[in-house]
Amino acid sequence: QKEVEQNSGPLSVPEGAIASLNCTYSDRGSQSFFWYRQYSGKSPELIMFIYSNGDKEDGRFTAQLNKASQYVSLLIRDSQPSDSATYLCAVNTRMDSSYKLIFGSGTRLLVRP
Amino acid sequence: EAGVAQSPRYKIIEKRQSVAFWCNPISGHATLYWYQQILGQGPKLLIQFQNNGVVDDSQLPKDRFSAERLKGVDSTLKIQPAKLEDSAVYLCASSLVDVFYEQYFGPGTRLTVT
Numbered sequence: 001q002k003e004v005e006q007n008s009g010p011l012s013v014p015e016g017a018i019a020s021l022n023c024t025y026s027d028r029g030s031q032s033f034f035w036y037r038q039y040s041g042k043s044p045e046l047i048m049f050i051y052s053n054g055d056k057e058d059g060r061f062t063a064q065l066n067k068a069s070q071y072v073s074l075l076i077r078d079s080q081p082s083d084s085a086t087y088l089c090a091v092n093t094r095m096d097s098s099y100k101l102i103f104g105s106g107t108r109l110l111v112r113p
Numbered sequence: 114e115a116g117v118a119q120s121p122r123y124k125i126i127e128k129r130q131s132v133a134f135w136c137n138p139i140s141g142h143a144t145l146y147w148y149q150q151i152l153g154q155g156p157k158l159l160i161q162f163q164n165n166g167v168v169d170d171s172q173l174p175k176d177r178f179s180a181e182r183l184k185g186v187d188s189t190l191k192i193q194p195a196k197l198e199d200s201a202v203y204l205c206a207s208s209l210v211d212v213f214y215e216q217y218f219g220p221g222t223r224l225t226v227t
Binding site for chain 2: 101
């Protein structure tokens with residue numbers, strides 16, 4: 001069973017701090033990795049994806065990937081109360097002739113004003 | 114651009130009853146997904162369609178769940194008979210074929226089985 005593991009949290013950070021969210025995955029063959037944000041009672045929305053080892057920055061968000069360690073993370077700089085949500089890590093897995101996303105259970109982030 | 118539409122938004126049924134959910138994807142999105150999200154967990158893929166055809170239904174409990182996508186557009190997901198453990202949010206998502214990871218989710222249907 002291919003798995004994606006995340007700490008459920010909550011991760012509590014003060015406004016303006018850096019929030020660091022982590023994810024590990026079991027399938028060494030996975031090539032692409034995604035972060036979705038899910039506000040309470042709402043649907044997930046894609047915020048970042050990363051394919052290559054290293055860092056990828058988009059505004060206040062930075063995704064980091066280390067395939068050797070099977071580890072992906074999301075950094076949120078200058079955290080705002082509006083960033084309070086559950087962050088889902090998703091990993092692309094090949095299943096026969098198709099690809100599908102395997103989601104982790106999510107980390108709940110709470111940004112305190 | 115209209116998003117993914119789902120109905121109903123909420124449904125309460127008793128165990129052993131049947132229920133059906135409807136989804137209308139974003140226009141032009143050939144790939145449609147049904148996910149089950151149990152409280153505190155991430156979405157779990159139940160079935161994936163590309164146009165009319167099923168691409169992956171490996172995690173669909175076929176003894177009680179069924180899904181169809183007629184004419185490659187709208188889709189329905191049915192549960193018959195429902196069990197208590199089916200209580201969850203059922204999310205429909207759609208994507209372009211070549212951008213499978215950029216999935217647009219509908220608002221979901223919250224199912225409570227009593």
